[in-house]
Amino acid sequence: MALLEASGIGKNFGDTKVLKDISLTLEQGEALAIIGSSGSGKTTLLRCLNFLERPDSGVIKVNGETMWDAADPATQRESEVRKKRLHFGLVFQNFNLFPQYTALQNVMLAGELLAKERPDYKANKKAIQAELEQQARELLAQMGLSERANHYPHQLSGGQQQRVAIARALALHPDILCFDEPTSALDPELTGEVLRVLRDLADRKTTMIIVTHEMHFARDVADRILFMDGGVVVEEGPAKQLIEHPQEERTKQFLAHYSE
Template sequence: MAILEVRNIEKHFGRTNVLKDVSFSMEEGNALAIIGSSGSGKTTLLRCLNFLERPDSGQIIVNGETLFDASEAGKDKDAELRKKRLHFGMVFQQFNLFPQYTALENVTLAERLLAQETPEFKKDKKAILTRIDEHGKELLDRMGLAERMNHYPHQLSGGQQQRVAIARALALKPDILCFDEPTSALDPELTGEVLKVIRSLAQQNTTMIIVTHEMAFARDVADQVIFMDGGVIVEHGDPHEVIDHPKEERTRQFLTRYAKG
Protein backbone atom coordinates (compact mmCIF):
# COMPACT_ATOMS: atom_id res chain seq x y z
CA MET A 1 0.00 0.00 0.00
CA ALA A 2 1.27 3.49 -0.86
CA ILE A 3 2.25 5.68 2.09
CA LEU A 4 0.91 8.73 0.24
CA GLU A 5 -1.81 9.09 -2.37
CA VAL A 6 -2.61 12.48 -3.86
CA ARG A 7 -5.77 12.44 -5.96
CA ASN A 8 -6.96 15.17 -8.31
CA ILE A 9 -5.70 18.12 -6.26
CA GLU A 10 -6.72 21.55 -7.55
CA LYS A 11 -5.85 24.93 -6.06
CA HIS A 12 -6.94 28.40 -7.14
CA PHE A 13 -5.77 31.81 -6.01
CA GLY A 14 -8.46 34.13 -7.29
CA ARG A 15 -8.76 33.47 -11.01
CA THR A 16 -5.35 31.78 -11.20
CA ASN A 17 -5.45 28.00 -11.31
CA VAL A 18 -2.16 27.09 -9.59
CA LEU A 19 -2.65 23.31 -9.37
CA LYS A 20 -4.65 21.41 -11.99
CA ASP A 21 -5.76 17.83 -11.35
CA VAL A 22 -2.50 16.76 -9.65
CA SER A 23 -2.36 13.05 -8.81
CA PHE A 24 0.52 10.79 -7.74
CA SER A 25 1.45 8.20 -5.13
CA MET A 26 4.63 7.09 -3.41
CA GLU A 27 5.85 4.15 -1.38
CA GLU A 28 7.29 4.21 2.12
CA GLY A 29 11.06 4.71 2.19
CA ASN A 30 11.16 6.34 -1.24
CA ALA A 31 12.35 9.81 -2.19
CA LEU A 32 10.36 11.85 -4.71
CA ALA A 33 11.95 14.89 -6.35
CA ILE A 34 9.75 17.59 -7.89
CA ILE A 35 11.37 19.83 -10.50
CA GLY A 36 10.09 22.66 -12.66
CA SER A 37 10.31 26.38 -13.32
CA SER A 38 9.43 29.02 -10.75
CA GLY A 39 5.66 29.41 -10.59
CA SER A 40 4.92 25.88 -11.78
CA GLY A 41 3.04 24.98 -8.58
CA LYS A 42 5.73 22.98 -6.74
CA THR A 43 5.69 24.95 -3.49
CA THR A 44 1.91 25.28 -3.49
CA LEU A 45 1.67 21.49 -3.76
CA LEU A 46 3.91 21.06 -0.71
CA ARG A 47 1.89 23.64 1.22
CA CYS A 48 -1.32 21.77 0.40
CA LEU A 49 0.21 18.50 1.61
CA ASN A 50 1.24 20.19 4.88
CA PHE A 51 -2.21 21.81 5.29
CA LEU A 52 -0.70 25.29 5.06
CA GLU A 53 -3.06 25.79 2.10
CA ARG A 54 -6.47 24.19 1.59
CA PRO A 55 -6.96 22.58 -1.84
CA ASP A 56 -10.17 23.46 -3.67
CA SER A 57 -10.70 19.87 -4.72
CA GLY A 58 -9.12 16.44 -4.41
CA GLN A 59 -7.97 14.04 -1.71
CA ILE A 60 -4.83 13.47 0.38
CA ILE A 61 -4.44 9.96 1.82
CA VAL A 62 -1.63 8.84 4.16
CA ASN A 63 -1.23 5.19 5.16
CA GLY A 64 -4.74 4.48 3.91
CA GLU A 65 -6.30 7.25 6.03
CA THR A 66 -8.02 10.10 4.18
CA LEU A 67 -6.62 13.25 5.78
CA PHE A 68 -8.28 15.60 3.34
CA ASP A 69 -11.29 15.34 1.07
CA ALA A 70 -12.50 18.58 -0.50
CA SER A 71 -15.93 17.08 -1.13
CA GLU A 72 -16.58 17.01 2.61
CA ALA A 73 -18.06 20.27 3.84
CA GLY A 74 -16.52 22.42 6.56
CA LYS A 75 -13.01 23.29 7.64
CA ASP A 76 -10.85 21.54 10.19
CA LYS A 77 -10.44 23.11 13.58
CA ASP A 78 -6.94 24.18 14.65
CA ALA A 79 -6.40 21.08 16.80
CA GLU A 80 -7.42 18.80 13.94
CA LEU A 81 -5.10 20.60 11.53
CA ARG A 82 -2.18 20.29 13.93
CA LYS A 83 -2.82 16.57 14.21
CA LYS A 84 -2.89 16.13 10.43
CA ARG A 85 0.32 18.14 10.00
CA LEU A 86 2.13 15.66 12.23
CA HIS A 87 2.17 13.26 9.27
CA PHE A 88 4.43 15.69 7.40
CA GLY A 89 7.65 17.46 8.35
CA MET A 90 8.39 20.67 6.44
CA VAL A 91 11.80 22.20 5.73
CA PHE A 92 11.45 25.68 4.25
CA GLN A 93 13.71 27.66 1.90
CA GLN A 94 14.44 30.36 4.47
CA PHE A 95 14.97 28.02 7.48
CA ASN A 96 12.19 29.74 9.55
CA LEU A 97 14.04 29.22 12.84
CA PHE A 98 12.97 31.20 15.91
CA PRO A 99 15.77 33.72 16.49
CA GLN A 100 15.20 33.91 20.26
CA TYR A 101 15.79 30.16 20.75
CA THR A 102 18.97 28.11 20.59
CA ALA A 103 19.40 25.33 18.05
CA LEU A 104 18.35 22.75 20.63
CA GLU A 105 15.34 24.81 21.72
CA ASN A 106 14.24 25.19 18.08
CA VAL A 107 14.43 21.43 17.58
CA THR A 108 12.59 20.50 20.78
CA LEU A 109 9.95 23.26 20.92
CA ALA A 110 7.16 21.44 19.06
CA GLU A 111 7.70 18.21 20.99
CA ARG A 112 7.61 20.14 24.29
CA LEU A 113 4.36 21.87 23.36
CA LEU A 114 2.74 18.57 22.38
CA ALA A 115 3.91 16.90 25.58
CA GLN A 116 2.29 19.64 27.67
CA GLU A 117 -1.10 18.65 26.25
CA THR A 118 -0.81 15.09 27.59
CA PRO A 119 -2.06 13.97 31.02
CA GLU A 120 1.34 12.36 31.73
CA PHE A 121 3.14 15.70 31.60
CA LYS A 122 2.07 16.94 35.04
CA LYS A 123 2.91 13.60 36.63
CA ASP A 124 6.42 13.28 35.21
CA LYS A 125 7.38 16.67 33.75
CA LYS A 126 11.11 16.46 34.48
CA ALA A 127 11.57 13.01 32.96
CA ILE A 128 9.56 13.90 29.85
CA LEU A 129 11.52 17.12 29.24
CA THR A 130 14.80 15.29 29.76
CA ARG A 131 13.78 12.66 27.20
CA ILE A 132 12.79 15.37 24.71
CA ASP A 133 16.11 17.16 25.17
CA GLU A 134 18.05 13.92 24.66
CA HIS A 135 16.11 13.26 21.47
CA GLY A 136 16.90 16.78 20.24
CA LYS A 137 20.60 16.33 21.01
CA GLU A 138 20.64 13.04 19.10
CA LEU A 139 19.09 14.71 16.05
CA LEU A 140 21.55 17.61 16.11
CA ASP A 141 24.40 15.12 16.46
CA ARG A 142 23.10 13.33 13.34
CA MET A 143 23.23 16.69 11.56
CA GLY A 144 26.86 17.20 12.64
CA LEU A 145 25.86 20.01 15.01
CA ALA A 146 26.57 18.53 18.45
CA GLU A 147 28.90 21.45 19.24
CA ARG A 148 26.40 24.06 18.05
CA MET A 149 23.28 23.03 19.96
CA ASN A 150 23.46 26.02 22.36
CA HIS A 151 24.10 28.55 19.57
CA TYR A 152 21.39 30.94 18.39
CA PRO A 153 20.47 31.12 14.68
CA HIS A 154 22.45 34.36 14.13
CA GLN A 155 25.56 32.51 15.36
CA LEU A 156 25.16 29.79 12.72
CA SER A 157 25.96 29.71 9.00
CA GLY A 158 23.11 29.29 6.53
CA GLY A 159 24.00 25.64 6.05
CA GLN A 160 24.02 25.05 9.79
CA GLN A 161 20.66 26.80 10.17
CA GLN A 162 19.16 24.60 7.49
CA ARG A 163 20.49 21.48 9.20
CA VAL A 164 18.85 22.66 12.44
CA ALA A 165 15.63 23.07 10.46
CA ILE A 166 15.96 19.49 9.16
CA ALA A 167 16.48 18.20 12.72
CA ARG A 168 13.41 20.16 13.82
CA ALA A 169 11.32 18.61 11.04
CA LEU A 170 12.50 15.12 12.05
CA ALA A 171 11.79 15.67 15.77
CA LEU A 172 8.13 14.68 15.61
CA LYS A 173 8.91 11.57 13.51
CA PRO A 174 6.74 12.47 10.51
CA ASP A 175 5.64 9.87 7.97
CA ILE A 176 6.90 12.07 5.14
CA LEU A 177 9.63 14.72 5.20
CA CYS A 178 9.12 17.61 2.76
CA PHE A 179 11.83 19.96 1.48
CA ASP A 180 10.99 23.19 -0.35
CA GLU A 181 14.15 24.02 -2.33
CA PRO A 182 16.31 23.52 0.78
CA THR A 183 19.48 24.93 -0.82
CA SER A 184 18.09 27.93 -2.71
CA ALA A 185 18.94 30.41 0.08
CA LEU A 186 22.48 29.08 0.52
CA ASP A 187 25.82 30.11 -0.93
CA PRO A 188 27.23 27.45 -3.28
CA GLU A 189 29.88 26.31 -0.78
CA LEU A 190 27.17 25.64 1.85
CA THR A 191 24.85 23.77 -0.50
CA GLY A 192 26.94 20.60 -0.38
CA GLU A 193 26.66 20.12 3.37
CA VAL A 194 22.84 20.24 3.25
CA LEU A 195 22.65 17.93 0.23
CA LYS A 196 24.95 15.51 2.06
CA VAL A 197 22.47 15.35 4.96
CA ILE A 198 19.51 14.77 2.61
CA ARG A 199 21.49 12.10 0.77
CA SER A 200 22.18 10.29 4.07
CA LEU A 201 18.46 10.45 4.94
CA ALA A 202 17.66 8.87 1.57
CA GLN A 203 20.18 6.10 2.29
CA GLN A 204 18.32 5.47 5.56
CA ASN A 205 15.09 5.05 3.55
CA THR A 206 13.47 8.20 4.91
CA THR A 207 10.28 8.92 2.97
CA MET A 208 10.85 12.34 1.38
CA ILE A 209 9.42 14.81 -1.12
CA ILE A 210 12.11 17.21 -2.33
CA VAL A 211 11.32 20.29 -4.40
CA THR A 212 14.72 21.09 -5.86
CA HIS A 213 16.58 22.88 -8.62
CA GLU A 214 19.59 20.56 -8.19
CA MET A 215 19.09 18.29 -11.21
CA ALA A 216 22.11 16.03 -10.69
CA PHE A 217 21.14 15.58 -7.04
CA ALA A 218 17.54 14.73 -7.97
CA ARG A 219 18.71 12.16 -10.51
CA ASP A 220 21.13 10.50 -8.08
CA VAL A 221 19.05 10.50 -4.88
CA ALA A 222 15.38 10.28 -5.86
CA ASP A 223 13.49 7.08 -6.60
CA GLN A 224 11.09 9.00 -8.86
CA VAL A 225 10.90 12.49 -10.35
CA ILE A 226 7.94 14.68 -11.20
CA PHE A 227 8.30 17.56 -13.65
CA MET A 228 5.63 20.22 -13.20
CA ASP A 229 4.71 23.08 -15.49
CA GLY A 230 1.78 25.45 -15.22
CA GLY A 231 0.31 23.57 -12.27
CA VAL A 232 0.24 20.25 -14.15
CA ILE A 233 2.37 17.11 -13.82
CA VAL A 234 3.89 16.92 -17.28
CA GLU A 235 6.12 13.92 -16.71
CA HIS A 236 6.57 11.43 -13.87
CA GLY A 237 8.90 8.48 -13.67
CA ASP A 238 12.38 7.11 -13.06
CA PRO A 239 14.86 9.97 -12.45
CA HIS A 240 17.31 8.85 -15.12
CA GLU A 241 14.51 8.54 -17.67
CA VAL A 242 12.86 11.88 -16.88
CA ILE A 243 16.07 13.91 -16.54
CA ASP A 244 18.33 12.18 -19.07
CA HIS A 245 15.75 10.91 -21.58
CA PRO A 246 12.54 12.94 -21.18
CA LYS A 247 9.57 11.86 -23.28
CA GLU A 248 7.72 15.18 -23.27
CA GLU A 249 8.81 18.18 -25.32
CA ARG A 250 8.05 20.59 -22.46
CA THR A 251 10.37 18.60 -20.16
CA ARG A 252 13.13 18.69 -22.77
CA GLN A 253 12.74 22.46 -23.16
CA PHE A 254 13.00 23.00 -19.41
CA LEU A 255 16.06 20.78 -18.99
CA THR A 256 17.81 22.32 -22.00
CA ARG A 257 17.16 25.84 -20.74
CA TYR A 258 18.23 24.83 -17.23
CA ALA A 259 21.49 23.34 -18.51
CA LYS A 260 22.27 26.50 -20.48
CA GLY A 261 21.40 28.67 -17.44
Protein backbone atom coordinates in the same frame (compact mmCIF):
# COMPACT_ATOMS: atom_id res chain seq x y z
CA MET B 1 -0.94 0.52 -0.51
CA ALA B 2 1.00 3.75 -0.97
CA LEU B 3 1.89 5.78 2.13
CA LEU B 4 0.63 8.98 0.49
CA GLU B 5 -2.14 9.15 -2.10
CA ALA B 6 -3.27 12.45 -3.57
CA SER B 7 -5.89 12.58 -6.30
CA GLY B 8 -7.49 15.42 -8.24
CA ILE B 9 -5.72 18.20 -6.32
CA GLY B 10 -6.71 21.66 -7.54
CA LYS B 11 -5.91 25.07 -6.11
CA ASN B 12 -7.01 28.52 -7.24
CA PHE B 13 -5.84 31.93 -6.12
CA GLY B 14 -8.60 34.22 -7.28
CA ASP B 15 -9.11 33.58 -10.98
CA THR B 16 -5.70 31.94 -11.35
CA LYS B 17 -5.67 28.15 -11.44
CA VAL B 18 -2.34 27.28 -9.84
CA LEU B 19 -2.86 23.50 -9.58
CA LYS B 20 -5.01 21.58 -12.06
CA ASP B 21 -6.19 18.06 -11.19
CA ILE B 22 -2.87 16.72 -9.86
CA SER B 23 -2.56 13.14 -8.64
CA LEU B 24 0.46 11.38 -7.16
CA THR B 25 1.48 8.56 -4.86
CA LEU B 26 4.45 8.10 -2.55
CA GLU B 27 5.66 4.78 -1.16
CA GLN B 28 7.18 4.21 2.29
CA GLY B 29 10.91 4.96 2.14
CA GLU B 30 10.72 6.66 -1.25
CA ALA B 31 12.31 10.01 -2.14
CA LEU B 32 10.29 12.01 -4.68
CA ALA B 33 11.80 15.11 -6.27
CA ILE B 34 9.50 17.75 -7.78
CA ILE B 35 11.11 19.97 -10.43
CA GLY B 36 9.90 22.72 -12.73
CA SER B 37 10.26 26.38 -13.54
CA SER B 38 9.37 29.16 -11.10
CA GLY B 39 5.60 29.54 -11.02
CA SER B 40 4.90 25.98 -12.15
CA GLY B 41 3.04 25.16 -8.91
CA LYS B 42 5.71 23.08 -7.14
CA THR B 43 5.64 24.89 -3.81
CA THR B 44 1.87 25.27 -3.85
CA LEU B 45 1.52 21.52 -4.34
CA LEU B 46 3.86 20.85 -1.43
CA ARG B 47 1.93 23.28 0.79
CA CYS B 48 -1.37 21.66 -0.20
CA LEU B 49 -0.07 18.20 0.65
CA ASN B 50 0.65 19.30 4.24
CA PHE B 51 -2.38 21.64 4.51
CA LEU B 52 -0.54 24.96 4.77
CA GLU B 53 -2.75 25.70 1.77
CA ARG B 54 -6.23 24.22 1.53
CA PRO B 55 -6.88 22.44 -1.78
CA ASP B 56 -10.06 23.57 -3.54
CA SER B 57 -10.57 20.08 -4.95
CA GLY B 58 -9.20 16.61 -4.43
CA VAL B 59 -8.48 14.02 -1.76
CA ILE B 60 -5.32 13.39 0.28
CA LYS B 61 -4.79 10.11 2.13
CA VAL B 62 -1.95 8.97 4.42
CA ASN B 63 -1.74 5.26 5.28
CA GLY B 64 -5.20 4.82 3.79
CA GLU B 65 -6.77 7.42 6.10
CA THR B 66 -8.41 10.42 4.47
CA MET B 67 -6.63 13.55 5.66
CA TRP B 68 -8.43 15.96 3.35
CA ASP B 69 -11.44 15.76 1.09
CA ALA B 70 -12.41 19.06 -0.48
CA ALA B 71 -15.97 17.75 -0.85
CA ASP B 72 -16.27 16.78 2.84
CA PRO B 73 -16.32 19.65 5.38
CA ALA B 74 -15.80 17.15 8.21
CA THR B 75 -12.16 16.72 7.10
CA GLN B 76 -11.55 20.49 7.10
CA ARG B 77 -12.06 21.43 10.76
CA GLU B 78 -9.05 23.43 11.93
CA SER B 79 -8.44 21.34 15.05
CA GLU B 80 -8.36 18.18 12.95
CA VAL B 81 -6.15 19.70 10.26
CA ARG B 82 -3.57 20.71 12.88
CA LYS B 83 -3.35 17.11 14.08
CA LYS B 84 -3.14 15.74 10.55
CA ARG B 85 -0.34 18.14 9.73
CA LEU B 86 1.83 16.21 12.20
CA HIS B 87 2.10 13.46 9.59
CA PHE B 88 4.32 15.86 7.65
CA GLY B 89 7.55 17.60 8.55
CA LEU B 90 8.30 20.72 6.50
CA VAL B 91 11.68 22.34 5.97
CA PHE B 92 11.36 25.83 4.52
CA GLN B 93 13.64 27.73 2.15
CA ASN B 94 14.57 30.32 4.77
CA PHE B 95 15.03 28.11 7.85
CA ASN B 96 12.37 29.88 10.02
CA LEU B 97 14.27 29.22 13.25
CA PHE B 98 13.26 31.13 16.36
CA PRO B 99 16.10 33.64 16.92
CA GLN B 100 15.62 33.78 20.70
CA TYR B 101 16.23 30.03 21.11
CA THR B 102 19.40 27.98 20.78
CA ALA B 103 19.72 25.23 18.20
CA LEU B 104 18.86 22.66 20.90
CA GLN B 105 15.81 24.63 22.03
CA ASN B 106 14.59 25.06 18.46
CA VAL B 107 14.69 21.29 17.93
CA MET B 108 12.95 20.58 21.25
CA LEU B 109 10.25 23.25 21.06
CA ALA B 110 7.49 21.49 19.11
CA GLY B 111 7.91 18.32 21.17
CA GLU B 112 7.64 20.34 24.37
CA LEU B 113 4.42 22.01 23.22
CA LEU B 114 2.88 18.65 22.35
CA ALA B 115 4.10 17.08 25.60
CA LYS B 116 2.28 19.74 27.63
CA GLU B 117 -0.99 18.39 26.28
CA ARG B 118 -0.28 14.96 27.77
CA PRO B 119 -2.27 14.18 30.96
CA ASP B 120 0.89 12.90 32.68
CA TYR B 121 3.06 15.91 31.80
CA LYS B 122 3.08 17.61 35.22
CA ALA B 123 3.82 14.38 37.06
CA ASN B 124 6.61 13.38 34.68
CA LYS B 125 7.89 16.75 33.48
CA LYS B 126 11.56 16.13 34.27
CA ALA B 127 11.64 12.71 32.62
CA ILE B 128 9.81 13.97 29.53
CA GLN B 129 12.13 16.97 29.24
CA ALA B 130 15.18 14.74 29.58
CA GLU B 131 13.86 12.42 26.86
CA LEU B 132 13.18 15.34 24.51
CA GLU B 133 16.63 16.78 25.13
CA GLN B 134 18.34 13.46 24.49
CA GLN B 135 16.44 13.04 21.23
CA ALA B 136 17.27 16.61 20.16
CA ARG B 137 20.97 16.11 20.88
CA GLU B 138 20.96 12.86 18.89
CA LEU B 139 19.34 14.59 15.93
CA LEU B 140 21.82 17.46 16.06
CA ALA B 141 24.62 14.89 16.15
CA GLN B 142 23.12 13.23 13.08
CA MET B 143 23.28 16.64 11.39
CA GLY B 144 26.92 17.08 12.45
CA LEU B 145 26.02 19.87 14.87
CA SER B 146 26.78 18.45 18.32
CA GLU B 147 29.14 21.32 19.09
CA ARG B 148 26.57 23.91 17.98
CA ALA B 149 23.72 22.82 20.28
CA ASN B 150 23.94 25.92 22.47
CA HIS B 151 24.49 28.40 19.65
CA TYR B 152 21.77 30.83 18.60
CA PRO B 153 20.75 31.10 14.93
CA HIS B 154 22.74 34.29 14.37
CA GLN B 155 25.84 32.38 15.47
CA LEU B 156 25.32 29.71 12.79
CA SER B 157 26.01 29.70 9.06
CA GLY B 158 23.10 29.33 6.66
CA GLY B 159 23.96 25.69 6.08
CA GLN B 160 24.06 25.03 9.82
CA GLN B 161 20.72 26.79 10.31
CA GLN B 162 19.15 24.66 7.60
CA ARG B 163 20.51 21.50 9.24
CA VAL B 164 18.95 22.62 12.55
CA ALA B 165 15.67 23.09 10.68
CA ILE B 166 15.93 19.55 9.32
CA ALA B 167 16.59 18.19 12.84
CA ARG B 168 13.57 20.12 14.09
CA ALA B 169 11.36 18.59 11.39
CA LEU B 170 12.61 15.10 12.23
CA ALA B 171 11.97 15.56 15.95
CA LEU B 172 8.24 14.94 15.59
CA HIS B 173 8.81 11.65 13.72
CA PRO B 174 6.72 12.63 10.68
CA ASP B 175 5.60 10.01 8.19
CA ILE B 176 6.76 12.23 5.34
CA LEU B 177 9.53 14.84 5.34
CA CYS B 178 8.95 17.72 2.92
CA PHE B 179 11.59 20.14 1.64
CA ASP B 180 10.79 23.37 -0.19
CA GLU B 181 13.96 24.17 -2.19
CA PRO B 182 16.13 23.65 0.91
CA THR B 183 19.32 25.05 -0.68
CA SER B 184 17.88 28.06 -2.52
CA ALA B 185 18.75 30.53 0.27
CA LEU B 186 22.31 29.23 0.66
CA ASP B 187 25.58 30.38 -0.84
CA PRO B 188 27.00 27.78 -3.26
CA GLU B 189 29.73 26.73 -0.83
CA LEU B 190 27.12 25.91 1.83
CA THR B 191 24.76 24.01 -0.48
CA GLY B 192 26.88 20.86 -0.43
CA GLU B 193 26.62 20.31 3.32
CA VAL B 194 22.80 20.37 3.20
CA LEU B 195 22.70 18.10 0.15
CA ARG B 196 24.94 15.62 1.99
CA VAL B 197 22.39 15.50 4.83
CA LEU B 198 19.56 14.89 2.35
CA ARG B 199 21.60 12.15 0.69
CA ASP B 200 22.11 10.52 4.09
CA LEU B 201 18.38 10.71 4.81
CA ALA B 202 17.66 9.07 1.46
CA ASP B 203 20.16 6.33 2.26
CA ARG B 204 18.27 5.77 5.53
CA LYS B 205 15.07 5.34 3.49
CA THR B 206 13.42 8.43 4.92
CA THR B 207 10.18 9.09 3.05
CA MET B 208 10.67 12.50 1.44
CA ILE B 209 9.23 14.98 -1.03
CA ILE B 210 11.84 17.47 -2.21
CA VAL B 211 11.06 20.53 -4.32
CA THR B 212 14.46 21.31 -5.78
CA HIS B 213 16.33 23.11 -8.52
CA GLU B 214 19.39 20.87 -8.05
CA MET B 215 19.10 18.61 -11.08
CA HIS B 216 22.19 16.51 -10.34
CA PHE B 217 20.96 15.92 -6.82
CA ALA B 218 17.49 14.98 -8.03
CA ARG B 219 18.95 12.53 -10.54
CA ASP B 220 21.36 10.87 -8.12
CA VAL B 221 19.36 10.81 -4.88
CA ALA B 222 15.64 10.76 -5.68
CA ASP B 223 13.87 7.52 -6.56
CA ARG B 224 11.36 9.31 -8.77
CA ILE B 225 11.04 12.76 -10.30
CA LEU B 226 7.84 14.63 -11.04
CA PHE B 227 8.12 17.50 -13.55
CA MET B 228 5.52 20.26 -13.32
CA ASP B 229 4.67 23.06 -15.71
CA GLY B 230 1.68 25.37 -15.72
CA GLY B 231 0.10 23.73 -12.70
CA VAL B 232 0.01 20.23 -14.14
CA VAL B 233 2.21 17.15 -13.95
CA VAL B 234 3.81 16.94 -17.38
CA GLU B 235 5.93 13.86 -16.78
CA GLU B 236 7.05 11.59 -13.98
CA GLY B 237 9.26 8.55 -13.76
CA PRO B 238 12.44 7.03 -12.33
CA ALA B 239 14.90 9.81 -11.55
CA LYS B 240 17.81 8.96 -13.83
CA GLN B 241 15.54 7.94 -16.68
CA LEU B 242 13.56 11.19 -16.60
CA ILE B 243 16.64 13.43 -16.38
CA GLU B 244 18.64 11.60 -19.03
CA HIS B 245 15.83 10.48 -21.37
CA PRO B 246 12.76 12.73 -20.97
CA GLN B 247 9.78 11.83 -23.14
CA GLU B 248 7.73 15.02 -23.14
CA GLU B 249 8.77 18.07 -25.16
CA ARG B 250 8.21 20.50 -22.28
CA THR B 251 10.43 18.36 -20.06
CA LYS B 252 13.14 18.33 -22.72
CA GLN B 253 12.97 22.11 -23.10
CA PHE B 254 13.14 22.67 -19.35
CA LEU B 255 16.13 20.37 -18.87
CA ALA B 256 17.92 21.80 -21.93
CA HIS B 257 17.44 25.34 -20.63
CA TYR B 258 18.52 24.37 -17.14
CA SER B 259 21.74 22.79 -18.37
CA GLU B 260 22.77 25.83 -20.43
